[in-house]
Amino acid sequence: MTTQQRDLYRILGVERTATDAEIKRAFRKLAQQWHPDVSSDPDADARFKEINEAYQVLSDPERRRTYDTFGEAGLGGAAGAGGFPGFADFGDIFDAFFGGRAGAGPRRGRPAAGSDLRYDLRITFEEAIRGTEKEIEFPVLDRCATCGGSGAKAGATPVTCPQCSGRGEVRTVRDTMLGQMINVTTCPRCRGEGRVVEDPCEACRGEGRTQRDKRLRVTIPAGIDDGHQVRLSGEGEVGPRGGPAGSLYVAVNVAPHRTLRREGTELYYELGLSIAQAALGTRVRIPTVDGEEEIDVKPGTQPGSTIRLRGKGAPHLRRPGARGDLHVLVDVRIPTKMTPRQRELLEEFAAEAGEPVGKGGAAGGIIDRLKDALG
Ligand SMILES: [Zn+2]
Ligand SMILES: [Zn+2]
Numbered sequence: 001m002t003t004q005q006r007d008l009y010r011i012l013g014v015e016r017t018a019t020d021a022e023i024k025r026a027f028r029k030l031a032q033q034w035h036p037d038v039s040s041d042p043d044a045d046a047r048f049k050e051i052n053e054a055y056q057v058l059s060d061p062e063r064r065r066t067y068d069t070f071g072e073a074g075l076g077g078a079a080g081a082g083g084f085p086g087f088a089d090f091g092d093i094f095d096a097f098f099g100g101r102a103g104a105g106p107r108r109g110r111p112a113a114g115s116d117l118r119y120d121l122r123i124t125f126e127e128a129i130r131g132t133e134k135e136i137e138f139p140v141l142d143r144c145a146t147c148g149g150s151g152a153k154a155g156a157t158p159v160t161c162p163q164c165s166g167r168g169e170v171r172t173v174r175d176t177m178l179g180q181m182i183n184v185t186t187c188p189r190c191r192g193e194g195r196v197v198e199d200p201c202e203a204c205r206g207e208g209r210t211q212r213d214k215r216l217r218v219t220i221p222a223g224i225d226d227g228h229q230v231r232l233s234g235e236g237e238v239g240p241r242g243g244p245a246g247s248l249y250v251a252v253n254v255a256p257h258r259t260l261r262r263e264g265t266e267l268y269y270e271l272g273l274s275i276a277q278a279a280l281g282t283r284v285r286i287p288t289v290d291g292e293e294e295i296d297v298k299p300g301t302q303p304g305s306t307i308r309l310r311g312k313g314a315p316h317l318r319r320p321g322a323r324g325d326l327h328v329l330v331d332v333r334i335p336t337k338m339t340p341r342q343r344e345l346l347e348e349f350a351a352e353a354g355e356p357v358g359k360g361g362a363a364g365g366i367i368d369r370l371k372d373a374l375g
Pocket of ligand 1: 144147148149150151152201203204206
């Protein structure tokens with residue numbers, strides 16, 4: 001493969017910290033500039049394709065995170081090989097050329113919806129297992145209290161836009177080398193809403209929304225895992241002049257546990273045993289999410305074997321009451337330091353079995369023999 005590692009952020013000319021809005025804006029600008037129907041540059045085709053590929057990844061929070069962590073290789077190689085499943089969302093292309101989304105958004109006199117917001121919430125391992133409630137506070141564009149969201153000064157009401165007669169869009173016909181091009185653009189006067197405010201509210205300058213800090217109690221369900229999102233519809237930014245609110249996505253980040261490892265609903269704990277404990281059996285205390293618990297280790301327990309504690313894992317998110325298991329993975333530790341007495345006893349143990357040990361042993365020392373025997 002001669003595929004080079006590309007920097008998708010550089011392709012769009014944005015910082016790695018760019019917001020979704022900045023990425024979208026950069027894409028729109030570049031798509032307009034490099035569209036093969038518009039640009040006469042011989043590289044336009046390739047550039048346009050590259051811009052599209054970068055935008056496909058960076059406009060999708062999930063894929064952007066994967067790219068940030070693993071590069072294009074993390075995206076299954078499709079990006080690097082140029083084999084993207086398709087171009088950017090038709091609406092975005094449409095948006096880039098006509099300044100309004102196809103079939104959605106603020107066309108035909110409908111107020112635009114507000115943006116979705118994302119809130120990163122860090123919780124402990126135990127909170128993720130048991131579920132929790134958190135109070136969060138974040139800045140948001142909320143409905144203007146003075147005008148109730150209309151954007152009009154008290155007593156005034158928005159009127160039908162004189163430029164587009166309330167349609168929210170204007171059409172212009174342009175002659176180009178390729179023929180006539182009908183350009184449908186969002187009405188610049190009313191920004192597609194079909195209505196204009198002649199006498200704007202002073203508190204929001206006619207926007208119908210103002211910035212404020214919002215407090216919310218968020219219920220995090222038991223069994224949530226790192227990377228999950230909780231969606232609170234209608235808790236995002238409100239749209240301008242009475243537009244509906246977007247969603248708030250609470251992205252959950254779960255702190256790792258000191259000794260337990262989690263994979264979905266299954267938990268894993270590594271239990272270290274001495275050779276005597278593994279051979280003779282014992283009773284040990286192990287950590288679980290419900291506190292410490294005593295378990296029996298049977299005589300003759302082998303390294304690499306698993307003791308399974310049913311129902312001691314993480315709760316299933318979609319099956320209330322059901323829980324995964326806790327898997328105790330047995331590791332047998334071979335002593336590297338011994339007292340003279342311990343050494344003597346081990347040598348006796350070997351002699352009893354007729355096993356040659358130490359430097360004189362034909363098959364190596366007892367430690368090696370034990371390692372062999374224990375796998
Ligand atoms: Zn207002
Ligand atoms: Zn208008």
